[in-house]
Amino acid sequence: MGISKKAYSALESIVGSKYISDDPAVCEGYRSGPGGYESGLGYERVMTKIPAVVVLPRTTEEVQRIVRICNRYSVPYVPYSTGFYGPRSHCHVENELLIDMKRLNDFEIDEKHMFAVVGTGVIYSPLQEEAMKRGMYVIIGGGGAQASVVANLIGDGWSPLSHRIGLPHRRILGTELVLPDGELVKMGSLAVGDDPFWGDGPGPDLRGLLRGFTGLRGCLGIVTKMAVKLLPFQPEKPMPTGIAPNTALALPEKRMKWINYQVPNKAAQVKAMFEISKAEIAGAVTKVPLFWRSIAKAECKEDFWDLWGKESEETVKNFHIVRVLLIGFTSEEQMKYDENVLNDIMAELGSQPRATKPSDESWIKNADSAGMWLMCGSYVSVDYIIETLSHATQHGEFYADLKKKYTPPLMPDYGDPGWFQSFELGHQGYSEFLVYWDQDEDTTGVDHFYVETSKMNIKNRFYTSLLGPHQPLYLTGPMYGPNYHQWLLKVKDEFDPLWVCHPPTPLAHDVFVEKAEWMKSIKDWEVPKKFPMPKWE
Amino acid sequence: MPTTQFSLDIRKLDNFAYDMSRCIKCKGCYWVEHTYMPGVRFSTRCPSNTWNDFDAYGAFGKMRIGLGIIEGKLKWTPKLLEIVYADPLCGACDVGCKRNLDLEIGLGLEAMRVKAVQDGAGPMPAHKKIAQNIAKNHNQFGAPHENRKKWLTSDIKVADKADVVYFVGCSASYVNPEIAQATAKILNATGTPFMLMKDEWCCGNTLFSVGMLDEARELAKRNIEAVKALGAKTVLTACAEGYRMWKVDYPKLLNIATSDLGFNVMHLVEFADEALKKGSLKLTKPVDVRLAYHDSCGISRLADPWTPYSGERGWMGMVNPRLKRRRGTTGLYAQPRNILKAIPGVTFVEMPRTRENSFCCGAGRGTKEAFPDLASFSAKHRLEEVREVGAEALVSACPWCKSNFAQAVKENGDKIRVMDIAELILASLQA
Numbered sequence: 024m025g026i027s028k029k030a031y032s033a034l035e036s037i038v039g040s041k042y043i044s045d046d047p048a049v050c051e052g053y054r055s056g057p058g059g060y061e062s063g064l065g066y067e068r069v070m071t072k073i074p075a076v077v078v079l080p081r082t083t084e085e086v087q088r089i090v091r092i093c094n095r096y097s098v099p100y101v102p103y104s105t106g107f108y109g110p111r112s113h114c115h116v117e118n119e120l121l122i123d124m125k126r127l128n129d130f131e132i133d134e135k136h137m138f139a140v141v142g143t144g145v146i147y148s149p150l151q152e153e154a155m156k157r158g159m160y161v162i163i164g165g166g167g168a169q170a171s172v173v174a175n176l177i178g179d180g181w182s183p184l185s186h187r188i189g190l191p192h193r194r195i196l197g198t199e200l201v202l203p204d205g206e207l208v209k210m211g212s213l214a215v216g217d218d219p220f221w222g223d224g225p226g227p228d229l230r231g232l233l234r235g236f237t238g239l240r241g242c243l244g245i246v247t248k249m250a251v252k253l254l255p256f257q258p259e260k261p262m263p264t265g266i267a268p269n270t271a272l273a274l275p276e277k278r279m280k281w282i283n284y285q286v287p288n289k290a291a292q293v294k295a296m297f298e299i300s301k302a303e304i305a306g307a308v309t310k311v312p313l314f315w316r317s318i319a320k321a322e323c324k325e326d327f328w329d330l331w332g333k334e335s336e337e338t339v340k341n342f343h344i345v346r347v348l349l350i351g352f353t354s355e356e357q358m359k360y361d362e363n364v365l366n367d368i369m370a371e372l373g374s375q376p377r378a379t380k381p382s383d384e385s386w387i388k389n390a391d392s393a394g395m396w397l398m399c400g401s402y403v404s405v406d407y408i409i410e411t412l413s414h415a416t417q418h419g420e421f422y423a424d425l426k427k428k429y430t431p432p433l434m435p436d437y438g439d440p441g442w443f444q445s446f447e448l449g450h451q452g453y454s455e456f457l458v459y460w461d462q463d464e465d466t467t468g469v470d471h472f473y474v475e476t477s478k479m480n481i482k483n484r485f486y487t488s489l490l491g492p493h494q495p496l497y498l499t500g501p502m503y504g505p506n507y508h509q510w511l512l513k514v515k516d517e518f519d520p521l522w523v524c525h526p527p528t529p530l531a532h533d534v535f536v537e538k539a540e541w542m543k544s545i546k547d548w549e550v551p552k553k554f555p556m557p558k559w560e
Numbered sequence: 561m562p563t564t565q566f567s568l569d570i571r572k573l574d575n576f577a578y579d580m581s582r583c584i585k586c587k588g589c590y591w592v593e594h595t596y597m598p599g600v601r602f603s604t605r606c607p608s609n610t611w612n613d614f615d616a617y618g619a620f621g622k623m624r625i626g627l628g629i630i631e632g633k634l635k636w637t638p639k640l641l642e643i644v645y646a647d648p649l650c651g652a653c654d655v656g657c658k659r660n661l662d663l664e665i666g667l668g669l670e671a672m673r674v675k676a677v678q679d680g681a682g683p684m685p686a687h688k689k690i691a692q693n694i695a696k697n698h699n700q701f702g703a704p705h706e707n708r709k710k711w712l713t714s715d716i717k718v719a720d721k722a723d724v725v726y727f728v729g730c731s732a733s734y735v736n737p738e739i740a741q742a743t744a745k746i747l748n749a750t751g752t753p754f755m756l757m758k759d760e761w762c763c764g765n766t767l768f769s770v771g772m773l774d775e776a777r778e779l780a781k782r783n784i785e786a787v788k789a790l791g792a793k794t795v796l797t798a799c800a801e802g803y804r805m806w807k808v809d810y811p812k813l814l815n816i817a818t819s820d821l822g823f824n825v826m827h828l829v830e831f832a833d834e835a836l837k838k839g840s841l842k843l844t845k846p847v848d849v850r851l852a853y854h855d856s857c858g859i860s861r862l863a864d865p866w867t868p869y870s871g872e873r874g875w876m877g878m879v880n881p882r883l884k885r886r887r888g889t890t891g892l893y894a895q896p897r898n899i900l901k902a903i904p905g906v907t908f909v910e911m912p913r914t915r916e917n918s919f920c921c922g923a924g925r926g927t928k929e930a931f932p933d934l935a936s937f938s939a940k941h942r943l944e945e946v947r948e949v950g951a952e953a954l955v956s957a958c959p960w961c962k963s964n965f966a967q968a969v970k971e972n973g974d975k976i977r978v979m980d981i982a983e984l985i986l987a988s989l990q991a
Contacts, residue, residue: 042613048640049614051628052621059584079613106585106615125613130600148597156599168594169587263595266889267659267916270595323662323885325878389594393586393660400582400877434876461876462581464561 025075026118030096034078034120037088042079042126050074053106053113053121060109062401063462065470065539067110070531074101074114074121081126083199083207083247089122090245091205093523099559101525102245104143104171108178109403111240111492116526116559124171127247132157136220137253138196143173143246150251151388155260159253160387162188165404165455167392173249177234179407181453183307183348183386185446186300188254190409195230196222196250203244203519211250219250232514240492242528243518257351261387271382272389277355279306279348281383282365284374286343291372292443293412293452295345298368300412300449304361307348307386309444312457313339314436318394319384327398339437345369348386399434399459401466406476407455408486415452416443418485422456425479429472434459467541474498474536474545495533498548512555522557530554563880567870568667570812571773573675576668577630578873580623582661589619589653589665598912602945605652605913607922607938616643619653619665626672636681644672645684646934648927649769650920651862655888662885666862673771683770684930690766691775698761699730708760711737716744722753725792727783727806729799730762731959739959742982743798743828749989750840752831754796757786763805769925773813780810787823798828798982800858800958801924811866818865827859829957832985833895836902843988846905849977851984852951853896853908854942854965855918856958861888888916896957896981903988911945919945921956923964939968946976953977955984 025031025045035043044050055071057063080086093100100120103112114121127142130149134157139150147161148168154160162184164175180191188194197211197219210229212221222230232243259275274280286292292310299308314331321327347365351358366376385391395402408418419440426433441456456476460469477494480487481502487494500508511529515522527534533550536542566575590606597603604610609618616625625643628634647669654666676682683691693702711733712718726747732740747754764779783806787795797803807825811818818825835841855861864886873879893915900908913919922928922938943965946954954976956962965978 044614046637046639048625048628048634048637048643049616051625051634052614052616052618052643054624054628056581057627058580058582058623062582062584077614105587106620107587123613123615128600145600146591146603148591148594149600149603152597152599167586168597169591265595266891266893267593267655268887269889270593270659272595323882324876325882328876328878388597391660393584393588396582396584396661398876461561463877 026098026120027096030092030098031076033092033096034076034089037085037092038078038080043076045076050077053077053103055110055113057462058400060107061111061403064403064466065541066532066535069538070115070535071110072114072117072119075118077121077123079123079126083127083201086122086201086245086247087205087207090201090203093120094204094521097521097523099523099526102241104174105146105169107166107170108174108240111528111531115528115531122245124245124247129248133220137255138220138250139253140219140248140250141172142248143171145172146170147172147175147390148388154253155256158256158258160256161194161251161253162191163386163388163390164191165390165392168389169393172251173246176249176251177246178240181446182390183309183444185453186308186444186448187306189447190451192230192234194252195233196220196252198230198233198246198250199248200233201245201247203524240525240528242492242515242525244524255352261383264382271380271384272387273382276381278351278358280358280362280381281379282347282349283377283379284345284347284369285377286345286369286372286374288343289416291374292343292345293416295369295372295374296412296445296452297449299347299365300445302364302368303448304349304364305347306350309346309442310344311346311442312436312439313342314398314439318397321397324397331398334437336437339439345374395457395459399461401460401462402457404455404457405473406480407453407488409446409451409453409488410486412445412449412452415454418454419443419456421479421483421485422476425475426458426472429468432460432464432466432468433472470539470542471545474542492529493532495536495548496529497533497550526559527554527556530556561875563872563874565870565872568664568868570667570671570674573626573630573671576664576671577627578877579663579665579668580626580630582663582877583620583623584661585620586660587618587620588656588659588661590656592913592917593656593659596917601948602912602919605656605917605919607650607920607934608647610941611934611937612646617646619657619669622669622672623665626668629672629675636676636679641676641681641684644676645682645770645926646931648857648920648922648938649925650857651888652917652920655861655916658885658887670771673769674773675771677771683772683926686930687766687770687772687926690926690929691772694762694764694767699734700762700766701730701734703734708733709756711740712744713741716741717748718744719753719755721791722755723793724752724754724796725787725790725794726754726756727763727795727797727802728756728760729797729802729959731963732799733760735963736959736980739798739962739980739982742980742986746828746832746841746982746985746989750835755790755792758790759786763802765801765805766926766929768805768809768813777813780813784810784821792823794824794826796826796828796831798957798980799960800827800856801960803827804858804862808862808864808866815868817867827892827957828982829859829892829895829899833898836899843903843985845988847903847984847987848905849953850907850909850951851900851953851955852911852946852949853900854911854921854954854956854961855891855893855915856956856961857918857920857924859957860891860893860918861916863891864888865890891916899981899985900955903984909949909951911949913945921961921964923960928964935964936968936971939964940972943968943972943974943976951976953979955979955981957981
């Protein structure tokens with residue numbers, strides 16, 4: 024059916040005929056799956072739709088005008104930056120408009136005051152390159168070097184480098200947000216002038232509106248421009264080497280170095296992270312899943328399974344690596360000092376450095392998230408939490424235990440407790456749990472596991488960063504609030520009374536559970552008879 | 561878990577349904593590989609999706625569209641044909657994907673064109689005209705066949721019998737005779753006897769590339785038989801498109817391995833690089849120019865040899881027997897650079913996007929004929945890089961690249977000189 028001719032004409036008058044299309048083939052190109060983040064899962068199959076129309080604005084003003092048209096003609100819309108974030112960044116209802124933001128790709132850098140201003144279409148690796156050319160750096164979030172800087176920063180935005188740089192919301196400076204009704208909000212110093220150099224502005228800090236803890240996935244407006252804080256780096260530029268797929272950044276050896284330490288046990292691992300943090304050294308301190316090592320060594324999927332097949336519960340249980348990135352931010356001597364301190368700390372814990380390559384394959388410039396799909400073809404990070412170091416490490420163990428019940432269809436990983444690292448010089452511990460499966464198998468178990476993780480977190484009093492837009496809000500809200508869901512829905516109603524902005528988020532997972540028959544067996548929480556939102560279908 | 565049989569046969573689009581279903585929209589097909597990302601400018605390597613911003617024009621969109629075709633959800637329309645054919649099939653997407661995912665993107669795109677032809681929708685009218693030209697005059701321009709050797713000058717020695725046969729190709733025979741002449745003179749200068757084909761016909765690149773496999777296969781058979789009849793051990797070409805055709809796509813069309821052709825396929829840059837190392841090629845005359853080199857797709861990321869494959873796919877998508885993926889790693893990246901750096905007086909500068917990350921000129925595989933706007937856009941976009949690094953000349957190793965760049969330079973009113981590497985080698989040879 025599409026959207027009305029009047030609405031289409033109005034949109035076309037904003038962007039011109041070249042940048043709008045309702046052609047079925049063009050719209051099919053914006054299909055969510057079946058591959059991608061949350062590949063082929065029930066959520067993708069049940070909740071995503073092909074857009075009726077796609078529009079590509081160029082400026083904030085065009086975005087505002089498009090959104091106003093959507094409100095005038097009751098056209099649901101979803102903002103879309105790169106589409107990498109799987110089904111949750113795609114259309115969810117029939118006759119929806121997809122606003123592709125890739126043409127908002129303006130970029131400015133203020134070297135003196137150390138920030139860059141990016142449009143929504145700018146991705147991480149060019150930003151990092153521009154920063155490094157000028158002796159600065161940013162975090163390329165775990166979402167990958169191909170992620171939109173804006174989308175990643177209002178959602179996630181962390182990596183092992185968060186050990187030193189810190190959490191993402193601290194790096195968001197002056198920002199422009201088009202509200203769901205088209206009104207423009209200027210945040211931080213942009214609220215009082217044209218210079219976006221500062222994140223705080225008059226009145227309450229509205230950055231919470233952008234991301235809460237991990238973002239609301241486009242249901243509370245569209246960020247069109249953001250100033251991002253850049254941090255001072257060491258002066259020697261790492262140089263790219265090799266031909267794909269075997270490419271890496273050659274590190275300046277006296278200024279940057281990855282070192283791996285095998286430690287005797289998990290307690291030593293946590294202790295090491297504490298001590299390194301207390302000494303205020305290192306650019307990154309992390310422990311990654313053991314199978315990532317097999318991914319790094321494998322030339323192909325079959326190679327991976329050959330390598331991984333040699334591991335066992337025993338080897339995984341005894342795999343206690345602390346991987347440390349040293350950066351001589353101020354001088355070669357500083358890095359040498361840091362290395363000496365590090366070796367002293369690790370020696371006291373009974374550990375010696377292992378030989379590592381003088382290069383970086385991931386995190387500095389190419390956060391290699393796409394490699395996560397190599398082994399199975401399907402992947403999602405089902406949860407990530409930020410807690411204390413000692414609390415975060417337990418989180419992964421609970422997950423690994425729950426996962427056994429759902430393996431298969433989940434990938435056999437011999438009880439690997441996931442990814443764990445220090446953030447903000449040890450003031451926080453980060454735990455992320457990644458799961459993999461073959462989407463050609465029955466994925467009901469993966470759909471169930473996803474929701475069961477919330478119940479596990481609630482039961483064991485773990486925080487979860489994926490409260491609203493990734494889990495049933497009526498399951499998590501009462502438990503984490505007790506009225507978190509009511510507040511979130513009030514905020515949604517206040518800013519988007521028509522619910523035109525990416526409906527039915529933040530109730531999307533609730534709607535999924537209602538629609539998917541196979542989810543009924545695990546639904547043991549209360550929901551209202553009718554969800555408090557307009558019905559779009 | 562049950563296994564499914566599949567092969568790399570582009571005659572069946574279904575063979576690539578798995579690859580299409582596993583695209584994750586990481587856009588490794590679109591962006592320059594992140595390790596090599598040069599900055600905010602020149603950040604993409606996909607000509608089609610840089611030309612047209614809708615996702616449908618990137619490989620990640622086309623994979624979804626390919627599935628839509630397989631599932632019968634999409635009908636052939638002018639827009640769908642544009643999406644499928646407005647693409648130089650330069651291989652950037654394929655090697656980009658194989659950085660992490662090993663999906664057969666390039667073959668999937670070729671199979672979509674074959675499907676368009678099978679369904680009676682493709683190719684584009686401009687391609688049909690080329691097919692008519694080839695059928696009638698054995699070249700894609702429709703020029704008189706008897707003019708094919710007009711490039712040959714009296715000072716070039718051609719042997720009656722030799723190990724090497726120089727396959728000139730349509731472009732160097734009719735449009736860029738200076739490339740053919742330079743190539744032949746380089747062979748002469750190194751003391752390498754060479755033959756020409758008795759009656760050279762088009763290599764069939766455009767026919768193959770637009771999905772007209774039957775017609776392309778006939779040319780492949782005819783040309784291969786002609787080489788065998790000559791008894792040549794090496795087919796040498798100075799055309800990147802022709803090189804790829806002989807080395808990769810003839811075997812693909814005939815379901816044989818490159819190693820089963822019965823002769824070697826060699827590009828001039830391989831020959832010249834080896835000759836330089838052996839000392840039979842001496843580059844002594846200074847050529848004072850600051851130049852940049854453009855990696856032509858056919859001799860770089862598309863150049864890995866072909867091996868037929870059929871097998872089964874099972875749990876987690878693992879294939880049996882093992883499949884050696886063509887990732888573009890054996891492309892001729894070093895050879896042209898070795899040559900250019902050996903020429904006295906040359907100041908060699910790299911553009912921001914090089915090797916497997918190069919931005920295609922946009923001319924190849926039927927694009928310039930059917931979508932001249934895209935070819936012009938792509939070449940002009942690449943020329944911005946030439947200006948960025950302050951080069952006076954742009955050197956490539958393919959007559960199709962040269963023609964397209966030269967036209968773009970003319971339209972721009974630029975002062976950039978566009979040259980083929982054969983011309984530059986020759987300039988350094990002549991005393």
